[in-house]
Amino acid sequence: MPLSIRFKESFKTALAMTIAYGIALGMDWDKPYWAGFAVAFISLATVGQSLNKGALRVLGTLVAVVVALTLIALFPQDRWLFILALSVWVGLCTYMMAGGKYQYFWNVGGFVVVVISASAAPDSVDAFHIAVLRTEETGLGILVYSLVAVLLWPSNSHAEFNAAARKLAAIQHRLFQSYLGLMNGRGDSAEVPSLRAEVVQQQTQFGQLLAAAQTDSYEVWELRRQWRRYQRQTADLTQTLERWRESFAEVQELDLQRLVPDLAAFGAELEGRFAQFERMLANQAPERSPEARDLALNHGEARSLSHFHQAALAVTHSRLQHLERLTRSLFDSLADIKGFGQTVAVSETASSRGAGVVPDPDRLAGAVRVIIILWLAFLGFIYVPDLPGGAGFVSMAVPFGMILAASPQLPIMALFVPAVTGVLFAGLLYVFVMPQLSSFFGLGLMLFAVTFAICYLFAAPRQALGRVFGLAMFVVVTSITNEQTYSFLTVANTALMFPLVFLLLAVSTYFPFDLRPKWALQRLLGRFFRSGEYLLSTMRWDPQRSPSRLDRWRKAYHARELASLPQKLSAWARFIDTKALPGTSAEQVQALVTSLQALTYRMQELLEARANPHAEFIIQELLQDIRAWRLRVQEAFGRLSRDPASGDNQRARAILEDILGRLEARVEETLNKASEEQLSAQDREHFYRLLGAFRGLSETLIGYVANAAAIDWVRWREARF
């Protein structure tokens, strides 16, 4: 009978745990459970993932050891300066941990400093010994687990990575087909939300497996730059598909087949490219190369449309052209990776170039939260006599705080239940089983059996928290050493320490920022509209004049806010307790968040269209009208930033119709009197894109107001415990 992956993975972790303990005890090292900790925390599904996490843990520990010893050496006699310096370091690590790169390195780098400092608290003479002990035992745990993972049923990430790449390409293909159908007025919009969610999920998995596969697969390592470029291009493709879809509302009433005669052939060409992506990812040579296509508009027909319809057409057209270029470069990238084409030079993209460091307020808030937890725990340790756990209370509170800072939406109960269950389970073993054991044979059997049981029972990815806490509590409570002593107080103290740690975490949910989902969501909504308002205000900048460094920095900050807030809002929206908000459903909240994502795309479209060069003639003639429109939209953003529920859907629609009517006449008048020299075809295209982007933004804003009106904001804003 073939063994299941679940069985094999549980067996490997259990074996590594037992061997790590065996070696640590055999060497007579203090605190052998630190080796057990390393095994418990780095065991992941594939060798590559585990090795990556193990490497980050070792590096994080090494950095933490240096920082901890430096801080102890600098402030041996001044606890306040010491804790001040420690909180700066922990805050920095928490901030960096919430970023996209090397999260686990920063996590370990932060809490291990606290662990070493807390362990050395009774006598700083031991600090060096403790630091070295921590390093060697972490190294031991990782080495043992890596060897077990490599030698026993090795599971390479390469196959999983290839499968993830194929699945991502297949889902993007389906999304493209679905959107193409929708643009042509057919197709099923009901399947779109699930497809979009699948694309996002698959993209995340692809990224994780790429990181793992480049560690355990030489083939992927060799092509890691090309794969990274492919990853960026697929992310760009997803965004382009979404922005393309946003433009459908205004073109669906047009006869696209007549206006864009090549549209069917163009669609078939792109469709063919997606099919070739899937072929190449299945290691089959492509049947044909992509043909560069310029999607020509039927200008004669287009001129017969209203100016706003022409503008909508220009926006959709530019998206399709972008899609064409992007799929062509994706084809080249894949052909390069799979050896079916020429090598393509890889260029790294720099983000927010020239704007300097742009801070993220949510990551800063997370860092402040952890610093507060650290200080409260430290003050408790100093001023509360016989605090359960003693210095261990501080070193336990900080890692929990860091987990919560990285995922502030996570309810505290999600951590509390596994932690308490782990303590109770480990307590029973400690009190009733361990005193019966007299040799490593018995102890090893128990270690193996318990680790195997926990890993096997909590094998699903969504049970990861339960697995990690179960193992961690088992390791902490049993506190296995060579001179084992048994005291009920150990279990009682640990059991009492956890409610206190969670009390601290609960306090940090309310102070200094209320991190309950319904309040967090309102704050983020305000920030979203403030950023939108600022970005609209930058449109008055003279394109001829270079903005100051501060202005560039502020613009980069707000652009990043606008791009990232819909995702953050979506994460918070999942935790909104709609039962406590009668009259508001989870679907309504989701619709609100989706309309914000649409607003982001529209704003990005507008800023891009604004950045294009515009004819002097147009600027002179229509500047006042466009400016007046921008100010109306900007004012609406300002109002929504103060009250995200303000605005009247009907009234906003009437105002927009009025503006569109007046502008249509003004544009007609202006374009009629423009000569060929004053207005080239490209100028017209740029102008129509700008006009289309303005209209798109206004329409989406009205859509948001309609979604916001469906929510019972009175109940939402009511204070609740």
Next chain:
Amino acid sequence: MQLIPSEFVIGDVYFPPLLIAALVGFFAAWLTTQLLNRYRLSRFFAYPPVVLLSLAVIYTVVFGTFLIPA
């Protein structure tokens, strides 16, 4: 007034009375806030988290003084 502290004994484990009073006090405060939520009375408080904390302290002092004295 009783000068020797009375303790709670569960099995052979002695618990300080203030700990028990605090546990019962916190539970009572939590129950009160759930009722206030249920009947939409929570909206009359400026910052409910502080109210929960205050109620827990008040209940603990009341229980510690009258029901579970040290």
